Amino acid sequence: MTATTPPDCDVFIAGGGMAGLTLALALDQAGLDVVVADAQAPSTTLAPHFDGRAFAIAFASFRMWKALGLGADLEPVAQPIEEIMVTDGRPMGGVRRGGPSLLHLHFDREEISPGPEGEPLGYMLENRYIRLALDKAIRERSRVRVIAPMGVAKTEVDATGATVTLTDGRTLRAPLLIGCDGRGSLVRRQAGIRTVGWPYPVTAIVCTVAHEKPHGGVAHEFFLPEGPFAILPLVGNRANVVWMEKHAVSRALLAMPEAAFLAELKRRFGDFLGDVRLEGPRFGYPLSLQLAERMIAPRVALAGDSAHGVHPIAGQGLNMGLKDVAALAEVLADAAALGLDLGDPHVLERYQRWRRLDNVAMGLATDFFDRLFSNDIAPLRLARGVGLALVNRIGPARRFFMTYAGGAAGALPKLLRGEALAA
Numbered sequence: 001m002t003a004t005t006p007p008d009c010d011v012f013i014a015g016g017g018m019a020g021l022t023l024a025l026a027l028d029q030a031g032l033d034v035v036v037a038d039a040q041a042p043s044t045t046l047a048p049h050f051d052g053r054a055f056a057i058a059f060a061s062f063r064m065w066k067a068l069g070l071g072a073d074l075e076p077v078a079q080p081i082e083e084i085m086v087t088d089g090r091p092m093g094g095v096r097r098g099g100p101s102l103l104h105l106h107f108d109r110e111e112i113s114p115g116p117e118g119e120p121l122g123y124m125l126e127n128r129y130i131r132l133a134l135d136k137a138i139r140e141r142s143r144v145r146v147i148a149p150m151g152v153a154k155t156e157v158d159a160t161g162a163t164v165t166l167t168d169g170r171t172l173r174a175p176l177l178i179g180c181d182g183r184g185s186l187v188r189r190q191a192g193i194r195t196v197g198w199p200y201p202v203t204a205i206v207c208t209v210a211h212e213k214p215h216g217g218v219a220h221e222f223f224l225p226e227g228p229f230a231i232l233p234l235v236g237n238r239a240n241v242v243w244m245e246k247h248a249v250s251r252a253l254l255a256m257p258e259a260a261f262l263a264e265l266k267r268r269f270g271d272f273l274g275d276v277r278l279e280g281p282r283f284g285y286p287l288s289l290q291l292a293e294r295m296i297a298p299r300v301a302l303a304g305d306s307a308h309g310v311h312p313i314a315g316q317g318l319n320m321g322l323k324d325v326a327a328l329a330e331v332l333a334d335a336a337a338l339g340l341d342l343g344d345p346h347v348l349e350r351y352q353r354w355r356r357l358d359n360v361a362m363g364l365a366t367d368f369f370d371r372l373f374s375n376d377i378a379p380l381r382l383a384r385g386v387g388l389a390l391v392n393r394i395g396p397a398r399r400f401f402m403t404y405a406g407g408a409a410g411a412l413p414k415l416l417r418g419e420a421l422a423a
């Protein structure tokens with residue numbers, strides 16, 4: 001295939017995870033012809049217990065999904081987050097042994113969005129429902145072509161476009177190739193974009209539990225010396241638990257018989273929500289920080305985890321990817337409206353300027369928070385306790401954190417304001 005071969009589509013997206021499929025829908029809304037290839041079979045990614053994760057979705061990210069027509073499918077399964085309780089040093093299981101920790105921070109949505117019509121701080125959404133909604137929207141309401149299961153094996157670029165070789169040997173050509181292919185991104189590697197980062201000594205254990213009493217939409221994050229322990233409300237009397245421990249401890253916990261694991265879990269979880277039982281399997285995720293040195297290369301752009309994999313301490317990884325998606329879709333829609341080449345370096349530069357600094361800042365902030373909270377050194381314990389107490393007492397600081405975590409700070413792309421992209 002050569003530079004004179006006509007393109008098969010306007011944009012080729014490698015990777016049909018949540019960033020890739022959301023981007024495909026957004027570009028389709030803007031009137032572009034999109035092909036997505038994903039290495040995994042839909043029967044795997046749409047299975048009920050696919051990877052056990054549920055995501056804290058910022059209210060701005062949720063607005064984008066609504067603007068892309070996913071509202072009717074997502075709203076019934078999205079648990080609004082009404083309050084967030086951040087507590088230093090003591091899990092709920094420890095409450096009985098000496099009362100709740102005084103070092104806490106409380107975010108309440110009433111403060112930034114009062115009244116019954118106000119937006120919550122965010123939503124908890126199970127991965128399986130997001131994937132089902134994206135899959136349905138792509139199949140029923142878009143012209144996006146998805147090729148799966150099908151890996152991208154090789155990518156090459158020349159002056160007029162990118163040529164992608166699929167694992168079955170087929171080749172496809174587009175003026176622009178977008179890598180939404182996750183942390184191990186082949187697109188990133190083949191474009192010669194290096195990464196900086198480091199592994200964390202912990203694995204996140206993720207599981208879903210059912211409990212007796214209603215959670216009231218309150219998310220809890222306890223900063224224990226080993227790492228955070230989060231109880232995140234799901235629809236119904238259910239919660240997603242994200243529990244971080246050193247690798248060896250996590251391995252042992254993941255391998256334990258269910259009853260022994262549940263007993264360990266309850267020691268940390270406590271009984272404030274009544275009795276707790278496991279719903280489905282446990283999953284382990286070793287954690288690392290990984291930031292791409294650039295988000296663009298000739299005829300190539302990166303979005304989502306291919307550009308930045310961060311510590312899940314603040315539940316921001318996917319939200320960062322969705323911000324990339326909203327900015328990139330707007331940049332490409334504007335370029336198409338002006339009749340510009342979608343792979344033009346100036347077009348791609350505009351995208352990188354919009355997103356890179358925010359991504360690096362968030363990646364480093366999550367790293368800083370992890371270091372600050374994941375240890376038991378006395379002066380640090382004191383400093384973070386004072387920090388939490390200060391932010392808790394200062395209204396504008398609290399509101400700043402809530403707005404930033406909600407994804408509504410900075411120059412917001414249209415989709416994050418809930419506005420559709422014109423075709």
Ligand SMILES: Cc1cc2nc3c(=O)[nH]c(=O)nc-3n(C[C@H](O)[C@H](O)[C@H](O)COP(=O)(O)OP(=O)(O)OC[C@H]3O[C@@H](n4cnc5c(N)ncnc54)[C@H](O)[C@@H]3O)c2cc1C
Nearest residue numbers: 015017018019039056152181182304305315316317318319
């Ligand atoms: C424990 C944990 C909890 C988290 N909680 C939150 C949270 O609450 N909120 C939040 O915002 N984020 C959270 N995150 C982060 C979030 O999971 C990721 O940021 C997000 O899943 C990244 O999505 P993505 O689409 O960019 O990449 P991925 O989900 O990794 O998708 C990449 C896709 O590319 C495909 N692919 C890979 N290579 C190829 C190839 N060569 N050819 C074709 N296809 C390919 C894969 O099959 C996959 O479908 C959490 C992460 C962890 C580990």
